[in-house]
Amino acid sequence: MRASRLVSILLLLQSRGRMTARQLADELEVSVRTIYRDVESLHGAGVPLYGDAGHEGGYQLLDGYRTRLTGLTADEAEALFLTGLPGPAAELGLGTVVAAAQLKLQAALSPELRDRSGRIQERFLLDAPGWYHDGDDVPHLAAVADAVWNTRALQLRYRRWREPTEVTRRIEPYGVVLKAGKWYVIGRTDGDFRTYRVNQILSLEQLDERFARESFDLATFWRTHLTDFRSQLIKGEALVRLSPTAVERIPHLMSQQVVDAVAAGRADGDGWVRATVPIESLVHAQTEFLKLGAEVEVLEPAELRERLARTVSDLAEMYLTAPAGIRERSGEVDSP
Structure with a gap:
């Protein structure tokens, strides 16, 4: 368990850069004291890890240091192939990217893990849409996803259920969600975050202006949105x-x-x-x-x-x- 935590600390610092002891403790669900002990163990093992004191301080790896750890367990390798949704990835314009990533991952795995991950793909299929719906027709999804990734504002011509049914909106897109085969974009409009159904976008223009993305937790927003939506249904x-x-x-x-x-x-x-x-x-x-x-x-x-x-x-x-x-x-x- 401790060895796994040491690897996790190393990978967190490698992927996120500087992190405080408190941030590491919260991420790994341990005490700050435990993080201090783990950092000392990494020092002792020769890992070039150093810490800075003060308000802007924290731990980080020496510039240029990269671990070459490839110690995926069998369960982890199988889970990675279960997360691949070829349909949604293709709709986002990432189908070939996902396929290439899977090929590279297979090439890096040991023969045993490669065989086990191959069995996962043969025996398990994740089909997101519901039984009576094949999913949305979303010709603008790739453009929306690109704007989310590059923090580009969008000008939308949008169809909604109440009058006036056709409106124009300028939004700052923060995230994209797939729910039961239906795609949604969460965008900030007039200072508020709102949810838009992607297949109701009639046309869009990606504006030249970039927006300053504020702190935003997409998963938390979506959970709250679902809770509010369900509570409003009950009359x-x-x-x-x-x-x-x-x-x-x-x-x-x-x-x-x-x-x-x-x-x-x-x-x-x-x-x-x-x-x-x-x-x-x-x-x-x-x-x-x-x-x-x-x-x-x-x-x-x-x-x-x-x-x-x-x-x-x-x-x-x-x-x-x-x-x-x-x-x-x-x-x-x-x-x-």
């Missing part, structure tokens, strides 16, 4: 009764919030579960509950129950009446 609640069959089907049809609410419900003597579940809107809830047919009964709110009753009545009238073509052939409809 109310519905009291429902669910058959055992419906309880089994809920995880495949509805959100995790509904699944959790059903799990917290109470079953009656017949095995039906009574639960209060979150809903986005009456229209959305009506569509969702119709998926379960007679395996669910909405008790409250009354308006949602009435909506479902009307829909069921209309369906019954439609299906209990023979289609027009059949009625005509059977003579039930008079000829003009």
Whole structure:
């Protein structure tokens, strides 16, 4: 464990440059005292590592020093090949780069590790888009990614869901996210960070001006964005009764919030579960509950129950009446 940590310190300093003992400790989840001891061990091993005191101080390697460590474990080598997503990489314009990097990595591995990583590619495939969607058509993605990398401002002509549906925006692109086959760019506009769907960009122009990128944690921003998005979806609640069959089907049809609410419900003597579940809107809830047919009964709110009753009545009238073509052939409809 300690040997692995010493290697990690060396690689962190090599890749990031100067780092304080506190930064190293936080990164490796150990105490500052442990970092001090590890640095002394590296000194003793002849690693050209030195530290500067003061506010701007920290540890760093002697200029020009590079380790040639290639001690990948079998699990690490396999994991590296699992991270390669050829589809998204190609959409970003990096398909050939990823392929070349994998070839170089394979060439550097020992025969045993090369064989194991090859088996990973043969037996595991990561397919990001959902079942009913092949992913976005994103002709502007490569240009967006280039602007993110080179901190170039963008002028977008963008289509949104509310009026006016077509708008023009100047954004400073900070990051790109792939979520369930859909691409998003996070950009700063008028001092605020906002999320834009890349396939809704109608046209764009990469401006000559570069922007000063401020401190920004893309992963943290995205987690917060998802939490806020999900919380804003919930507009109310519905009291429902669910058959055992419906309880089994809920995880495949509805959100995790509904699944959790059903799990917290109470079953009656017949095995039906009574639960209060979150809903986005009456229209959305009506569509969702119709998926379960007679395996669910909405008790409250009354308006949602009435909506479902009307829909069921209309369906019954439609299906209990023979289609027009059949009625005509059977003579039930008079000829003009």
